[in-house]
Amino acid sequence: MFWQGFATGSRTAIPIALGYFPLGLAFGVLAREAGLGVIQTVFMSFMVFAGAGQFIAVGLLKTGAEIVTIVVTTFLVNLRLFLMGMALQPKLKSWSKLKLGIIASEITDETFVVASDYYTNHEPSWPFHLGLNVTSHMAWVFSSGLGASVGNLIQDPAKFGLNFALPAMFIALLVGQVKNKVTLIVAIGAGVVSLVARTLIPGNWHILLATIVAASLGVVLEKWMGK
């Protein structure tokens, strides 16, 4: 039973794993350029597993930023994960703290959205969720390691469309989320607030701000439209 669920989770993770592959390669290359070794790069991807945070961190490392600055920035970039943990809570609240602690460690934008989507028409399942998370995590660790060790062979990553892997993945996930007029308006609202905040407010507050404003807009709209 356990492995059957785990395998379903793993299979569901294949598109995520494919998307993480080019991202991990690119991260591995950047990590090396920032002065990290292959083992250190793999260790970071294993321990941290936060793509956006890791990209920003190695970018800062390259500019010679202080460790405290990098850690604080990573924290700010990762605050959105708090909202994702909260959004999973109503589904997973009956689980043991041990299981929750393990599932929490591998929440990413992608595993969160795919799991939430799956739970709209399936019962929450520990083996499924674990399979989904672990497979995605391993793809990230493996591709980071590959990028760090042989990534220097890729001369111009843009030429292969590697830079567009993340936006493409977000577009596909977003299409799956936009189920009605309200979610469409929420998505557009979040995009606009994020853009404006990104250009006006220094730091990385735009994602958190846009998410909170747009989700609130959604609640108000839904009430207003009498659904």
Add this chain to the structure above:
Amino acid sequence: MDGQIILLIVGMAVVSYLPRALPLLMFNKIEFPDWLIKWLGFIPAAVLAALLAPDLFLIDGHFNLSVTNTYLLAALPTLLIALVTKSMIWALLGGMGSFALLQLFL
């Protein structure tokens, strides 16, 4: 391994784990009110759009709506493929392919 790097990775691991785990562990067994569950239901769409918009519209921190914005141009076929196929794999391959082609010609 260099001690400074270890410190960095451990620090990053802590600030990446806490935001993920705290809400699940703190609010364990608590019933959220209805409005909050509704609010949280919008989080996936909102967070994705908030992440995506700067990637597509800002180039080097500046708003760019022109044909020189390869990201925005490549987003159009990607969106179309995602809408038609409902498949992340096809959207990913089509998106990366379009981006690579645009890089070649622009």
